[in-house]
Amino acid sequence: MTPPRRRPLNHIALTSLLAAALLSVPASASDRDHDRAREAVKAGQVMPLRTVLEHLEREHPGKVLDVELEEEHGRLVYEVKLLQSDGRLVKLELDAKTATVLRRKER
Incomplete structure (x- = not known):
């Protein structure tokens, strides 16, 4: 039996939300992806991206290039x-x- 494939979730929404949070620019993600990400946060399935990024800044400093939310x-x-x-x-x-x-x- 092959393992389940990883499915990207909300990649566009998360990238847009990250840009909006860091640059104060309105997010331009599709409504559907944005809503799915928001619902996952509301349901307690995921930590808000802002909180995750604040944690990362303390533990793993660096410039964030990309963020994806996937089901694995x-x-x-x-x-x-x-x-x-x-x-x-x-x-x-x-x-x-x-x-x-x-x-x-690392690379």
């Missing part, structure tokens, strides 16, 4: 790509409900 093996996961000050690209997978780092990859 029945769990919602934030995937965050960071560019650190020394030029390393770091990809973190975080439990979307707790912001616990599940996996870290």
Whole structure:
């Protein structure tokens, strides 16, 4: 039996929300994706992106390049790509409900 495929959720919405939060620019995501992300936060399925980013800034400083919310093996996961000050690209997978780092990859 093959493992379930990872399905991106709200990639456009999360990227737009991140830009809006950091740049105070109105989000331009589709209403459907935006609503799905908002409902997941309201239902307690995911931690608000702003909270996750504040936590990351303390624990894993760097410039956020990309954020995705995906479902992986029945769990919602934030995937965050960071560019650190020394030029390393770091990809973190975080439990979307707790912001616990599940996996870290560097290049």
